[in-house]
Structure formats: structure tokens, C-alpha cells
Amino acid sequence: MKELLSGNEAIARGAYEAGVEAAFAYPGTPSTEIMENVARHYPEIYSEWTPNEKVSLESAIGSSLSGARTLVAMKHVGLNVAADPLFSLSYMGVNGGVVIITADEPSMFSSQNEQDNRWYGISAKIPVLEPSDSQEARDMVIEGFKISEAYDTPVLLRITTRIAHCKTLVELGERGQCGSSFTYKKDFRKNILMPMNARLKHQAVEKRLELLAEASETFPATFEIQGEGEAIITAGIDFQYVREAFPEARVLKIGMSHPLPRKRISAFIEANQGKVRVVECLDPVMETQIKSWGYNSVTGKDKTGLLYELSVERLRKAFQDQDFPQAPPELPPRPPVLCAGCPHRGIYYILRKKKAIVHGDIGCYTLGALPPLESMDTCVDMGASISMANGMNAMLARQQAEHPPVFATIGDSTFLHSGITPLIDAVYNRLHTHVLILDNRVTAMTGHQPNPSTGISIRGEKSPQIDLETLCRALGVKDVDVVSPYDLDQVDALLEKHTQIKGPSVIISKAPCALIPLYERSAPYSVDTEKCTFCRACIRTGCPALSAVDQKSHIDPNQCTGCGLCAQVCKFDAIHQVEQQEGSR
Amino acid sequence: MENRVTSILLSGVGGQGIILASELICDVLVSCGFDVKKNEIHGMSQRGGSVTSHIRFGEKVASPVIPAGEADYLLGFEKLEGYRYLYMLKEGGVLLMNDYELIPSSMVVKKVSLYPADLSDRIAAAGAGAETTWIAAQEIAEKLGNPRTANIVLVGLLAGRLQKIQKNLSTDQAAWISALEARVKPRYVEINKKAFAEGWNRSE
Numbered sequence: 001m002k003e004l005l006s007g008n009e010a011i012a013r014g015a016y017e018a019g020v021e022a023a024f025a026y027p028g029t030p031s032t033e034i035m036e037n038v039a040r041h042y043p044e045i046y047s048e049w050t051p052n053e054k055v056s057l058e059s060a061i062g063s064s065l066s067g068a069r070t071l072v073a074m075k076h077v078g079l080n081v082a083a084d085p086l087f088s089l090s091y092m093g094v095n096g097g098v099v100i101i102t103a104d105e106p107s108m109f110s111s112q113n114e115q116d117n118r119w120y121g122i123s124a125k126i127p128v129l130e131p132s133d134s135q136e137a138r139d140m141v142i143e144g145f146k147i148s149e150a151y152d153t154p155v156l157l158r159i160t161t162r163i164a165h166c167k168t169l170v171e172l173g174e175r176g177q178c179g180s181s182f183t184y185k186k187d188f189r190k191n192i193l194m195p196m197n198a199r200l201k202h203q204a205v206e207k208r209l210e211l212l213a214e215a216s217e218t219f220p221a222t223f224e225i226q227g228e229g230e231a232i233i234t235a236g237i238d239f240q241y242v243r244e245a246f247p248e249a250r251v252l253k254i255g256m257s258h259p260l261p262r263k264r265i266s267a268f269i270e271a272n273q274g275k276v277r278v279v280e281c282l283d284p285v286m287e288t289q290i291k292s293w294g295y296n297s298v299t300g301k302d303k304t305g306l307l308y309e310l311s312v313e314r315l316r317k318a319f320q321d322q323d324f325p326q327a328p329p330e331l332p333p334r335p336p337v338l339c340a341g342c343p344h345r346g347i348y349y350i351l352r353k354k355k356a357i358v359h360g361d362i363g364c365y366t367l368g369a370l371p372p373l374e375s376m377d378t379c380v381d382m383g384a385s386i387s388m389a390n391g392m393n394a395m396l397a398r399q400q401a402e403h404p405p406v407f408a409t410i411g412d413s414t415f416l417h418s419g420i421t422p423l424i425d426a427v428y429n430r431l432h433t434h435v436l437i438l439d440n441r442v443t444a445m446t447g448h449q450p451n452p453s454t455g456i457s458i459r460g461e462k463s464p465q466i467d468l469e470t471l472c473r474a475l476g477v478k479d480v481d482v483v484s485p486y487d488l489d490q491v492d493a494l495l496e497k498h499t500q501i502k503g504p505s506v507i508i509s510k511a512p513c514a515l516i517p518l519y520e521r522s523a524p525y526s527v528d529t530e531k532c533t534f535c536r537a538c539i540r541t542g543c544p545a546l547s548a549v550d551q552k553s554h555i556d557p558n559q560c561t562g563c564g565l566c567a568q569v570c571k572f573d574a575i576h577q578v579e580q581q582e583g584s585r
Numbered sequence: 586m587e588n589r590v591t592s593i594l595l596s597g598v599g600g601q602g603i604i605l606a607s608e609l610i611c612d613v614l615v616s617c618g619f620d621v622k623k624n625e626i627h628g629m630s631q632r633g634g635s636v637t638s639h640i641r642f643g644e645k646v647a648s649p650v651i652p653a654g655e656a657d658y659l660l661g662f663e664k665l666e667g668y669r670y671l672y673m674l675k676e677g678g679v680l681l682m683n684d685y686e687l688i689p690s691s692m693v694v695k696k697v698s699l700y701p702a703d704l705s706d707r708i709a710a711a712g713a714g715a716e717t718t719w720i721a722a723q724e725i726a727e728k729l730g731n732p733r734t735a736n737i738v739l740v741g742l743l744a745g746r747l748q749k750i751q752k753n754l755s756t757d758q759a760a761w762i763s764a765l766e767a768r769v770k771p772r773y774v775e776i777n778k779k780a781f782a783e784g785w786n787r788s789e
Contacts, residue, residue, distance in 0.1 A: 004615050004623070029627060109626045133622075133649075166649035167611065167623040243647040312652040325654040325672040328711075331665065332692050332699040334598065336634035371691065447627070539690045544633045546690040548698055558732060 005170045007163040010134035011073070011101060012037035013170065014141025015045060019178030021068035021096070022046045024056035026417065027446035028075030029110040030164035031103035035073055036449070039458045044175065045071075049449055049458045052382070052417040053078035057085045057100065064096045065191070067183035069145050073101040076117050077381065081418070083120070088193050089154050090124045091201040095183060097148035097155070099141055104160045106281045106309035110445075112362070112381065114308070116282040121156045121258035125205050127212050128156045128258035129221070132239040134168040136221050136255070142176070143220065151208055151215070158257070160281070162237045162309065213259040221255025222264065230319075231272035233265065233286065233298075234279040238310055242279050245315040260289055269295050277303075277319070281310045338367050340545040341514035341521070341561030343440050346485040347409065349541055349569070350492050351375040356405045357392070361385040361419075363411040364445045364513075365438050372540045376409070383418025385410045389433045390426050397432070405499040409436045413443035413451040416466065420475070426504035427476040434498045435506045437468055438485075440513040448516055472506045479505035486511065488568045514561050522562035523578050527553045531574035538566035538575060590643035591751065592651040593743070596670040597662025598687050599636045602736030605768065606660075607638035609740055612764040614642045617756055622649035633689065635666055659715075660743050662722075662736065663687050664704045671711045679750065680715040681742055682708060683735065685723040718742065718787070725783045731773075734780035737765070741784020749788065758785060 005013065011034050015023060023045050025035035039047040050056045053074040060070040074082060079102045089098070102120070105111040121128030129144055131137040137159060144155040189197050216222070229248030239253045252268045254260065269276050269290070278287040278300035290298050303318040304310060316322040338345050348368035351358050352375035360366055360376035361384065369376035378388055385408035396403055410419045415437050426433040443449040450456045455465040472480045479501050483494050491509070498505045512518035524545075527538075532552045539546050543566060545559035555566070557578070567575040593610065595603050607623055614621045619642040626637075639651045651673060659674045661667020661682045674680060692699040701707065709717075720742055726735035744761050747754055762778060769777050 002615075004611055004621055033627075161626065162624060162649060165625060165627055167621075168646075168649065169615070169620060237649075240647045240649065244652070311650060312648050316652075324652065327669055327672055331669055331701070334633075334635040334666070334689065335691065336599070337689065337691060339633065534696065536693065536696070539693050542690060544689050544691075547688045548690075548693045548696075551696065 002169045002171050004167045005134045005138075006033065006165055006167045007131065007134050007137040007159050008033035008165070009037050010138040010170050011141055011157070011159075012042065013172065014138035015071045016042040017138070017173045017176055018142045018145045019069055019176040020045055020071050020145070021178055022060070022063040023071040023073070024048050024050050024059045024063075025073040026050055026053045026056055026078060027443050027449040028078050028103070029446055030105060030161040031073045031075045031078070031101060032446045032449065033164070034101060035458065036447075038071070043459075047458050049451065051452055053082040054085060057082040057089070060098055060100075061085060061089055061092070064094045064098045065184050066096070067181060068096040069178065070096055070098050071101070071141070072098065074103070075111065076102055076104040076115055077111065077113065078102075079117055079120055081382065086120065086154070087124050090126050091193055091198055091205055092191060093152035094148055094154060097145035099144040099148060099155045099157055101157050101159065103164050104158060104282075106160055109161060112379070114282060116285060117156070117158055118257055118285045119283070121158070122285070125209050126153050126156055126258075127151070127216075127256060128158050129255060130158050130236040130257045131163055131221070132236055132253065133163070134166070134170045137163060138170050140221060140255070147212075147215065151212055153208055153212070158236070160237055160309070209259060213262065216256040216259050216261040217264050219256040219261065221253075222261055223253055223255075224268070225249075225251040225253065227251070231268065231276045232279055233268065233276060233290070235286070236280075238279050238281055241310055241312050241315055245312045246319075254286065257286065260286060262293065265290060266293065266295075269298060274298070279304065279310065279315065281308075282306065335370060336367060337370070337542060337544050338364065339514050340543050340559045341519065341563040343485045343509065343511035343513065344368060344438055345373070345541055345543065346488055346491055346565055347436060347438060347509050348373040348375045349565070350488060350495060351407060351409075353492070354405060354495060356407050356495075357403070359385040359388045359392070359406070359408045361408075361410040361414045363414055363438075365409060365411060368409070372542045382414050383410070383422060386419050386422035386426065386433060386435055389435070390422055390429070390431050393431045393433050394429070405434070405495070407434050407436055407495070409438055411444070412437060412439040412441065412453050412468065415468070416452050420471070423472065423477065423504065423506075424475055430503060432502055433504045434501070435504070437506060437508045439468055439508050439510045441518055442513050442516055444513045444515070448513065468508055472508075477504050477506050479503070480508065481506075482508045482510050484511055485509040486563055486565060488565070514563070519561070524555065524557040524560035524562055525564060525567055525575050525577050526555050526557065528574045528576065531572050533572055533574075535571070537569045537571065541565055541569060590641050590646050592656045593640040593658040593660065594651055594656040594670060594673050595638040595640070595660045595662065596666045597636055598666060599633050601636070601662045602733065603636050603638050603662060606736045606740045607640055609761070609764050609768055610640055610743070612768065613744075613756060613760050614640070616760060616764070617754060620644060620646045622646045624649040635669065637670060658743065658746070660739055662739060664708070665700065668704055668708050668711065671708065674712070674715055676714045678715050679746055680712045680717040681739065681746065682717065682719050683722045683739055684719050685721070685735070718746070720784065720787055722784070726780055729776060729779055729783070731776050734777055737777045737780040738784040741781035742788050743784075744781070745785040745788025
């Protein structure tokens with residue numbers, strides 16, 4: 001039976017069919033739906049949201065040691081967090097197979113960079129598989145587990161946003177054999193990466209790579225398509241673009257992009273008298289290797305460039321100089337915004353008022369950097385808000401210059417991911433770092449996944465809620481306050497108080513995300529057009545329920561959640577709550 | 586079946602129900618035996634931003650993303666977002682436009698709205714080569730008693746047009762209704778059926 005599945009759904013299906021018994025992940029676009037689908041559709045598989053990607057991969061090593069086939073999923077930058085165990089796991093190898101999904105994001109729809117994680121395969125000396133649609137994504141998970149166990153290696157399955165989120169037809173199979181028995185064996189040489197063992201393991205890793213290169217020659221998803229047109233080597237989603245842009249082309253489509261099938265590629269190049277193009281988005285990972293074998297006539301990057309995802313149009317433009325229609329340039333953009341009723345809005349509104357230096361972090365609240373709030377100075381990586389505030393504060397203490405207050409803002413999930421250690425640093429080194437934990441009870445940006453402070457697991461089981469206030473106090477932070485972000489006066493007063501505190505301090509802004517059931521909507525507000533002077537103070541909160549109609553502010557009653565923030569900032573008493581009707585919401 | 590790929594582009598604003606609409610369209614196309622690919626971007630774009638969904642069907646589809654200027658159908662859920670993606674529609678394509686404006690506060694700068702006032706004219710000019718149908722889906726849905734069903738009114742309109750134009754699509758309203766019943770919560774099925782019929786009936 002065929003079903004229309006996204007790449008992420010197909011990977012979850014592949015894991016089920018491969019007899020996977022455990023799956024670990026931290027949510028991150030575009031990989032999130034893999035674990036959601038595992039948990040929702042395949043309860044046979046034990047699944048976890050872990051606090052971060054490093055924990056995911058290390059848990060997977062433990063689960064593999066016990067004998068279970070184990071899947072790990074993360075976005076591309078998640079693999080940076082998990083890189084430490086990744087490189088060691090390469091030496092150690094597996095017991096039950098381990099397949100790691102890395103979901104790369106060319107064009108950065110929801111990411112801070114567009115790193116090409118095929119390099120991780122080369123660097124960690126492990127195989128990289130690249131599917132070109134959902135069917136191959138499902139197949140390669142199954143194939144990946146066989147390779148993992150046959151070659152004693154973790155396998156990296158690299159997808160990109162279009163593979164993750166596009167839906168294509170997939171032929172479904174049954175759940176395969178799972179080795180649910182406990183097959184752990186104590187093995188000092190294999191599992192203890194002390195120098196004396198690691199030196200031997202490195203030899204084994206290099207030998208393994210040679211064997212994998214042989215396997216790459218006959219990998220099922222590597223194939224040739226005959227044609228009359230030019231000769232092209234490609235992989236992943238770019239294969240689809242090549243097929244559409246140049247239907248006549250002769251194509252060598254690569255399924256295992258590390259190690260590359262050198263003999264096959266060489267034969268293809270020689271059969272085409274060296275006139276071959278490589279089509280790959282982002283870095284010239286294949287092209288550089290192919291050139292290093294002496295095929296200098298092979299090109300591609302000179303035409304396609306290093307930036308952003310490719311497309312049918314870009315390929316036609318690059319190789320045939322064909323123009324394509326473009327969007328009218330003069331239109332106002334419609335960027336994503338903090339939702340109506342969002343608890344983050346009040347915090348950033350006050351931070352802007354204070355002209356504070358705000359180190360931000362990764363989450364919905366990064367939108368606080370955009371107009372009209374524009375009250376965030378930095379956004380680098382998970383947890384960096386606190387560390388960067390630490391570093392800046394350490395220097396401010398030496399420089400003794402007049403400066404605005406410095407704050408770190410970080411979400412609950414991001415704090416638990418990577419914010420605890422820098423807070424320990426602030427305590428340890430006696431830094432005057434003031435942290436705002438924006439606790440909206442959920443991992444919101446990626447689609448409302450529960451986290452360790454939510455009180456529920458991905459499996460739907462109740463779990464203890466990590467109490468952030470107690471946690472911060474236990475770390476040695478003496479000044480910890482909890483505030484409702486909808487009470488602007490109180491937020492303002494607390495920020496003022498904390499600015500004066502010597503040593504680290506934490507304010508926890510506690511209110512549920514406006515999109516989850518925990519959020520209590522109340523009656524919408526409306527504008528008294530008699531009193532409204534159109535000063536636009538309310539509009540400057542950036543609430544999407546607000547707009548301008550006939551030179552007056554206007555509130556869309558369907559969008560308004562009744563949070564009342566706009567009424568608090570109105571100096572003319574022009575915004576009031578519509579009387580709550582009995583049981584209206 | 587000759588291998589001609591047909592492309593449908595949906596464009597609008599996050600929260601307008603574009604994903605559900607595209608799921609329904611794909612359900613019906615898959616049930617007709619086509620190769621179908623669907624593409625959209627999740628994540629940040631959902632927060633009230635501009636959203637598109639690409640649907641392509643035929644005997645064999647390669648790219649899941651519609652190349653610029655090659656969409657056969659453009660279903661605009663909102664005027665500005667319809668106009669923004671009008672360049673994706675091919676010459677002689679079918680343009681189905683919801684007569685509805687969503688003006689975010691971010692477009693109000695210094696007492697001036699950046700939202701173009703003359704969108705209907707611009708759409709008429711840029712879509713001169715298109716076969717255009719306007720529909721007040723939002724109003725229709727509000728009259729039905731649930732403004733959130735505007736997306737299904739639009740699906741109904743598209744379904745009706747597909748039925749008339751696509752010679753390779755042998756389906757009737759029943760296929761769409763059963764897709765609706767499978768996708769929508771039971772208590773919302775009736776109102777969505779009505780919304781679908783409102784759209785379908787305007788596809789003449």
C-alpha cells in the first residue's frame with residue numbers, strides 16, 4: 001500500500017519497519033516531526049525528548065549497547081551539540097545499530113546557519129546516506145541499520161528541509177525482526193576509549209572506511225539514468241531538480257555520499273570524456289573529492305554557487321542562462337511575529353523601554369529582535385544568551401564605563417538544553433548576570449513539544465516538572481523572582497530591582513504560550529475610537545490583532561486573546577475589554 | 586495518461602488553514618491514482634507569516650517545488666499573499682482569489698499603512714493572462730457561522746474548477762466529501778461540508 005508521507009514521517013515509518021526499539025531526539029526544525037511520528041504512530045518504539053542532542057546521542061549509545069536498534073534525530077546545528085559523543089562513537093562502534101538523522105537547512109527557513117553536515121561524515125569517518133524523496137528516506141533507514149551493524153559504525157542519514165517536509169508516495173512494509181534481547185557484553189577494548197584502546201580503534205576505523213567505500217559502489221540508492229543530454233552527478237533533493245530541469249541528462253545519482261563510490265564515479269566521468277557537472281547545494285563536498293582524484297574538468301560550483309538551496313529555476317539559470325519570473329520587489333514583507341496574547345511581548349516591551357543590552361537565545365522569543373520591539377542585541381546558539389552576558393559582564397566590571405543594564409533572555413526549554421551550565425559559571429565566577437527565563441511551559445517554536453519542565457513525556461506519561469525556581473536557587477542564585485509578563489508595572493519594577501543586584505539573579509516570567517490549552521483566553525478588547533488619538537503606542541507592542549482602520553487603532557476580536565497588554569500601554573484610556581459573555585469562550 | 590505535471594499553489598497567511606486545505610487536495614489526488622508531491626515549509630513561517638503550499642500531480646513528478654511561472658492554479662487565501670505569488674502562475678493559468686485582506690500591525694509605520702491600497706487593480710493587471718475568479722470566502726464562512734471554514738470554501742471552489750478543467754481527473758464531490766470526513770473532527774464535518782458546497786457552487 002502506498003501512502004503520501006513527508007520525509008520525516010517516512011523516517012519514523014522506516015524505523016518502525018527496521019525493528020527500532022528506541023528513539024531519542026531534541027526538537028528542531030526541520031527534524032521535529034520524526035520523533036513526533038514515532039511517538040504518535042509507533043508505540044512499540046520507546047521514545048524520548050531528551051534535554052539536548054548530546055543527551056540524545058549518549059542515550060542512544062547506551063541503548064545500542066544493550067542490543068537495541070536505536071534512532072537519533074536532530075537538526076543540523078543539533079549535531080554540533082552532539083559532536084562530542086559522535087566522534088567517540090565512531091571509534092567505539094555499536095551493538096544494536098545506530099542511525100543518526102541530521103536535518104540540514106539550506107536557505108535557513110528556521111535556523112541560524114546553513115552548515116553542510118556531510119562534512120561530519122567525512123570528519124567522523126562514518127557513512128552518510130542521502131535520500132532524494134520519502135520512499136528513499138524510509139528505505140535508507142532500514143538499509144542504514146544493516147550497514148551500522150555489519151560495519152560496526154554509527155550511520156548518518158542526512159536530509160534537508162525539502163526532504164523532511166515534502167510529502168511523496170511511500171510503499172509501506174511490515175515491522176521487521178527486532179532483537180529485543182539483552183546482548184550487552186563487557187568489552188574493555190571496544191567500549192573504554194582510553195588512549196591505549198583508542199589507538200587500536202583508530203586503525204579499525206580507517207579499515208572500516210575502506211570496506212564502506214566498497215559497499216558504496218553497490219549501494220542500492222546509487223544508480224545511473226541514461227539520456228542524450230549532459231552528464232551530471234547529483235544527490236538528495238537536487239536529483240529531483242536535475243530530473244525536472246534537464247530531463248534529457250545522463251545522471252549518476254549518489255545514495256551514499258560518504259564514502260563516495262570512487263570506481264563508479266570514475267567510470268562515469270571517463271565514459272563522458274570528463275565533461276561532467278556536479279550538482280549539489282551548499283558546499284562542494286562531492287566536487288572537491290572528485291577533483292582530488294585528478295578530474296579537474298568536473299565542475300558545478302562555479303555555476304551554482306555556495307549559497308542557499310538550489311531549485312529547478314536556479315539550475316536552468318546556472319547552466320542554460322534561462323531567466324525566470326520573480327516576485328514583485330516593492331511589496332511589504334509579512335515576517336513571522338509573536339502571536340496575539342504571546343507572554344513574551346510584555347517582557348520585550350519593557351526591555352525596549354529600558355534600552356537594555358539584551359542577549360537573546362533560540363526560540364519564538366528571537367522574534368523580539370524584529371520591529372517594532374527590536375529589543376534583542378544578540379542571538380547565537382542554544383544557551384549562549386547567559387554565557388555571552390557573563391563574558392560581557394566580566395569585561396564591564398573592568399572597563400568601569402557607563403552602560404545600559406545587561407540582560408539574558410532564554411526560554412524554558414533552551415535553559416534546560418544549555419542554559420544551566422553558564423548560570424553555574426555566573427555563580428562560580430561571581431558575575432552580575434541578570435537572567436530572564438521566559439517560561440511558557442512548552443517548547444513552542446518547533447510546535448509545542450513538552451520538555452522537562454512541562455510535566456509530561458512525549459509518550460504522554462505524566463512526569464515530574466523540573467521546578468526552575470528551585471533549580472536556580474540550588475545552583476546558588478540568591479535572587480530569584482517569578483513574575484507574570486502581563487503585569488507591565490511589576491515587570492518594570494522587577495527589572496529595575498535586578499539591575500541593582502550584585503551577583504547573578506534570575507527573573508522567571510511564567511505564563512503559558514498563547515497557543516496551548518493551558519492558556520486561558522478572556523474576552524477581547526476593543527478601541528474606543530472617540531478617545532483614540534492614534535498615537536500607536538498599542539501598535540508598537542507588535543500584536544498581530546492590532547491594526548489601523550481610518551487613522552485609528554483597531555483590534556480584531558477574532559485574534560485578540562484578551563491579554564490586556566495594549567490597554568496597559570494606552571495613555572488615553574481608549575482600550576477596554578468587551579464585557580465577558582457567559583460561557584462565550 | 587501522458588506525463589504532464591499539473592501544479593497547484595496555495596498562498597496565504599499562517600493560521601488561515603492552508604495546511605488542512607492542501608492535505609485535502611492531496612488526499613483526493615492520491616485516491617485518483619496520481620503520483621503526488623506536496624511541499625511546504627514548517628517552523629518560523631507559521632507565526633502569522635506568509636505561507637505557501639505547493640501541490641504537484643501527474644504520472645510521475647520530480648521536483649516537489651513548483652518552478653516560478655509554472656503553476657497551473659493559484660489559490661490565494663489573502664489578497665496581498667495572492668498578489669505576492671502571482672508571478673508563480675503560468676500564462677493562461679487559473680487564478681482563484683479570496684477577496685480578503687489581513688493587515689498586520691507590522692505594516693503600520695508612522696501613521697501610514699504599507700499595505701497596498703490598489704491590490705485589486707494590481708492583481709487584475711498582473712493576472713491579465715489568467716482565468717480569474719474572485720470569491721468572498723471569509724464573508725461566506727462568517728455567514729455560515731464559522732469564519733475558520735473559509736479555507737474549505739476555497740477548497741470547494743478549486744475542486745469545482747479542477748473538475749471542469751482537468752480532463753485526467755475523474756472525480757466528483759463525493760471524493761472530496763469523504764476526504765473531508767476523514768480529516769475533520771466529527772463535530773465540524775457538517776459545517777465544513779456546507780462551506781465546501783458554497784465554494785463548489787461558485788465554480789461555474
